[in-house]
Amino acid sequence: MQIITSDESELVAGLQAGEEEAFEELVRAQTPALLRTARRFLRSEEDARDAVQDAFVSLFKSIGKFESNSQLATWLHRIVINCCLMKLRTWRRHPEEDIERLLPRFRDDGRQAEPSVLWTESGETILQRAELRKIVRSSIDHLPDRYRVVLLLRDIEEVTTEEAARLLDVTPTAVKVRLHRARQALRALLDPYMKL
Numbered sequence: 001m002q003i004i005t006s007d008e009s010e011l012v013a014g015l016q017a018g019e020e021e022a023f024e025e026l027v028r029a030q031t032p033a034l035l036r037t038a039r040r041f042l043r044s045e046e047d048a049r050d051a052v053q054d055a056f057v058s059l060f061k062s063i064g065k066f067e068s069n070s071q072l073a074t075w076l077h078r079i080v081i082n083c084c085l086m087k088l089r090t091w092r093r094h095p096e097e098d099i100e101r102l103l104p105r106f107r108d109d110g111r112q113a114e115p116s117v118l119w120t121e122s123g124e125t126i127l128q129r130a131e132l133r134k135i136v137r138s139s140i141d142h143l144p145d146r147y148r149v150v151l152l153l154r155d156i157e158e159v160t161t162e163e164a165a166r167l168l169d170v171t172p173t174a175v176k177v178r179l180h181r182a183r184q185a186l187r188a189l190l191d192p193y194m195k196l
Helices: 008-016 020-041 045-065 072-091 123-128 130-142 145-156 161-168 172-193
Strands: none
Touching: 008 020, 008 045, 008 072, 020 045, 020 072, 020 145, 045 072, 072 145, 072 161, 130 145, 130 172, 145 161, 145 172, 161 172
């Protein structure tokens, strides 16, 4: 993500000086990308907009601590992800659906009871197709939150295992296990759409 401005250091200086124009420029430039990120984590438009708004408020309060060794847009992106994760944590008080029903079934000999379908297209080709893109998004949304969030962080946002563990306050091993199970469940959810 790049800030669309003539000089990011001027924008940061303006933000740190409390200039309203600098804040407005930042909001205009970054809101569309931040909303896309928030929508991936949160299932409603209203919640995504709230998370983006919370991120801007958080940035405004802590802009004095911003260090110029990273890009402002990257820092803001991380703040949005943290806001989304905080919202998801508050929702965890509700019982979460078990991922077991989504995973492939195995026989006693270790083979899959219903073998995965051989996908005839590459993953890249599949994702370029608009109708299948909707199916993939919907399938990701069907994953229980603890697995869906790990999949989004690692495979969509491309954060490292260690960073995902830090954001989620779990061990790197837990991230790896959840990611593996999320990918298995997603594969099982997508298999019916991949048949010849």
